[in-house]
Structure formats: C-alpha cells, structure tokens
Amino acid sequence: MAKIAVLGAGSWGTALAIVLADNGHNVKLWTHRKEQAEEINTSRKNHKYLPDVTIPSSIYALADLQEAIQDSAAIVFVVPTKVVRDVSQQVAKLLQHKTTIVHASKGIDPDSLKRVSEVMEEELPTAMYEDVVVLSGPSHAEEVALRQPTTVTVSSKTIKEAEYAQQMFMNEHFRVYTNPDIIGVELGGALKNIIALGAGISDGLGYGDNAKAALMTRGLAEIARLGTSMGASPLTFTGLTGVGDLIVTCTSQHSRNYRAGYMLGEGYRLEEVLERMGMVVEGVRTTNAAHKLSQRQCIEMPITAGIEQLLYHDAKPKEVVDQLMTRGRRHEMEDLYDLLGKQ
Numbered sequence: 083m084a085k086i087a088v089l090g091a092g093s094w095g096t097a098l099a100i101v102l103a104d105n106g107h108n109v110k111l112w113t114h115r116k117e118q119a120e121e122i123n124t125s126r127k128n129h130k131y132l133p134d135v136t137i138p139s140s141i142y143a144l145a146d147l148q149e150a151i152q153d154s155a156a157i158v159f160v161v162p163t164k165v166v167r168d169v170s171q172q173v174a175k176l177l178q179h180k181t182t183i184v185h186a187s188k189g190i191d192p193d194s195l196k197r198v199s200e201v202m203e204e205e206l207p208t209a210m211y212e213d214v215v216v217l218s219g220p221s222h223a224e225e226v227a228l229r230q231p232t233t234v235t236v237s238s239k240t241i242k243e244a245e246y247a248q249q250m251f252m253n254e255h256f257r258v259y260t261n262p263d264i265i266g267v268e269l270g271g272a273l274k275n276i277i278a279l280g281a282g283i284s285d286g287l288g289y290g291d292n293a294k295a296a297l298m299t300r301g302l303a304e305i306a307r308l309g310t311s312m313g314a315s316p317l318t319f320t321g322l323t324g325v326g327d328l329i330v331t332c333t334s335q336h337s338r339n340y341r342a343g344y345m346l347g348e349g350y351r352l353e354e355v356l357e358r359m360g361m362v363v364e365g366v367r368t369t370n371a372a373h374k375l376s377q378r379q380c381i382e383m384p385i386t387a388g389i390e391q392l393l394y395h396d397a398k399p400k401e402v403v404d405q406l407m408t409r410g411r412r413h414e415m416e417d418l419y420d421l422l423g424k425q
C-alpha cells in the first residue's frame with residue numbers, strides 16, 4: 083500500500099483521508115495548525131469540521147509539510163481554492179521526488195480566472211509529476227466519512243494518472259469513474275456552487291420546488307454554455323460532476339453553499355453569513371470569477387449575473403428573481419432549432 087499525503091484537514095480532506103485509510107494506505111493528514119494535528123492524533127476527532135466522525139488510528143495528522151509529503155506516492159490537495167496557489171508554492175519548495183498530484187477543490191481563481199489544476203501547474207515543478215488529477219462529483223464529506231454510498235469522477239490530461247487515482251480511492255462505498263474531459267469536470271464542480279447559492283436563496287425567500295427546479299435546470303444550461311465555450315464537452319455536464327453534483331449541492335442541508343444562500347434569502351448580509359458559516363463557501367468567489375469569464379467568453383449567464391449583483395452590489399434577492407423572471411422571450415434550447423432545421 084502507498085504512502086499518501088492529504089493536504090488540508092477541513093471536512094473534505096478528513097473524509098478523503100478516511101477513504102484512503104480504509105483502502106489500507108499509509109495516510110499523513112497535513113493541517114497548517116499544530117493544535118489541530120494534536121487534537122486529531124489524541125482524540126481521533128476533527129471537532130470543528132466533522133464532529134460526529136471517529137478518525138481511524140491509521141491516519142497520522144501533522145503540521146510539518148516536509149514530513150507529510152516526504153516519500154509520498156501521491157499528494158492530494160484538499161484546501162479552499164483561494165489558498166491552492168500558496169500551498170502549491172510551499173510544496174514546490176519542498177518536493178524532492180516524483181509523485182502523483184491530485185486535487186479535490188471546487189473553484190475558479192477570480193484573479194487569474196484559471197481552473198485549480200491550471201493554478202497548480204503554474205506553481206509545481208513539472209519534472210516532479212505527470213499530470214494533475216482532479217477528483218470531483220456529488221460527495222458531501224459528512225456522508226463519505228460515514229461510508230455511505232458515493233460516486234465521484236477523476237480526470238487528468240492523460241488517462242494514466244487518473245486511473246492511478248481511481249484505483250487509489252475506489253472501494254465498496256466510494257465508486258470512482260474516469261472522464262478524459264478535465265475542463266468540464268473542473269468547471270462543473272466549481273460552477274454548481276453558484277447555482278447552489280441560488281437554490282438556497284430561493285428557499286430562504288420562501289419559494290417552492292418549481293423555482294428550485296427552474297434554477298437548477300437553467301443553471302445547468304448556463305454552466306454548459308460557458309463550459310463548452312472554454313473547451314469542455316457538453317456531455318460532461320450531464321454526468322456526476324455536472325448534474326450529479328448540482329443535485330446534491332442544491333438539495334442538501336450539508337451544502338455550505340446552499341445554507342449560505344438560504345441565509346442570504348432570509349435577508350442576512352454576506353459578511354454575517356460567512357461569519358456564521360465558519361467554513362469555506364466556494365460559490366461566493368466563484369460567482370465573481372464566472373461572471374468575469376462570461377464577459378470574457380461573451381456567454382450569457384443571467385443567473386450568475388444576478389447572484390453577482392446580489393453578492394457584490396447589494397441587489398436584493400427579490401429584485402434579482404424579478405429580473406430573471408421578466409427577461410425577454412427565449413427558446414429553451416437554441417441549438418435544437420438549428421438541429422431540427424426549424425425557424
């Protein structure tokens with residue numbers, strides 16, 4: 083079995099470390115906080131992020147990054163998108179052997195507008211790995227850590243590294259597929275968080291299932307529109323990392339994006355919401371990134387634009403809904419008219 087470093091001891095890093103430990107790997111769980119490493123090693127609990135879960139004794143938590151990555155067959159980055167560059171730079175300085183690089187973050191960097199694997203490629207020494215692998219899909223940490231049935235997808239530019247990650251993570255509770263479309267896999271995982279904010283806002287406003295279904299379906303349409311303009315396959319958005327993750331994030335109380343959206347819908351201000359959450363709400367920064375990308379790619383993303391207005395320009399949730407509902411008339415699927423040769 084392999085020695086694997088998991089970087090980031092939040093809810094998802096801890097849950098993925100448990101999957102890897104269940105598979106018999108020797109797992110080092112790196113946290114940037116020494117006291118958290120001590121807490122995990124002594125109490126076998128991650129009280130802040132996964133309080134109900136007992137962490138197997140085969141997982142060793144530590145705050146020394148050098149020791150964590152030393153001789154590792156794979157390094158799995160599970161930190162919030164906004165610190166991926168910084169953590170990659172730290173790893174780049176310490177890495178002295180060739181390894182497999184995996185990440186499981188769901189976001190887009192609003193400064194560079196790059197996907198997470200692109201940011202990592204800019205920082206990690208190319209001689210030390212083949213391709214960055216992304217792991218994404220409908221997978222709340224709280225359920226994965228309890229070994230409830232979960233399916234995810236791994237993707238990398240070439241299949242070899244994705245297949246290595248597939249066999250590393252896969253077990254009877256955690257089924258892992260491969261997909262060659264890394265652009266679609268990363269964009270689907272990142273952009274669904276915007277729609278989950280929207281679904282939460284809708285519920286927080288007191289709207290019903292019709293409104294949420296509309297947001298999810300029209301949200302998926304704009305995700306796919308942007309994604310295909312950036313080189314993704316439209317098919318990927320029908321898969322686990324597209325519609326699958328959209329369903330789980332828009333309908334679950336586990337979702338931080340949904341819960342943050344709910345509070346916004348109830349009228350709380352963004353700063354207050356983020357303070358109450360105390361965990362990463364990736365959709366907030368991703369909304370900003372996606373809005374800029376939609377302008378760069380000349381792609382219409384009305385839901386994203388509305389949520390951007392709400393998050394960054396003080397628009398009221400109800401105003402945004404009214405704006406969306408009173409847009410001009412549209413075909414549901416423009417391409418279908420071309421395909422069927424109809425006017």
Ligand SMILES: NC(=O)C1=CN([C@@H]2O[C@H](COP(=O)(O)OP(=O)(O)OC[C@H]3O[C@@H](n4cnc5c(N)ncnc54)[C@H](OP(=O)(O)O)[C@@H]3O)[C@@H](O)[C@H]2O)C=CC1
Nearest residue numbers: 091092093094095114160161162165187188222223361362
């Ligand atoms: N939770 C989930 O179910 C899933 C999450 N993801 C994705 O995984 C990524 C991580 O999310 P998640 O684990 O849920 O987030 P959490 O909010 O649960 O935890 C974030 C973790 O990152 C740590 N961290 C923050 N800044 C740094 C830094 N500069 N260096 C090192 N560590 C840092 C935090 O430490 P501290 O406690 O000190 O703040 C904390 O341990 C996100 O992109 C998310 O979208 C993907 C699938 C499922």
Ligand SMILES: O=C(CO)COP(=O)(O)O
Nearest residue numbers: 219220221222337338339
């Ligand atoms: O990506 C996730 C589930 O697949 C987790 O979503 P949240 O970050 O909204 O909790």
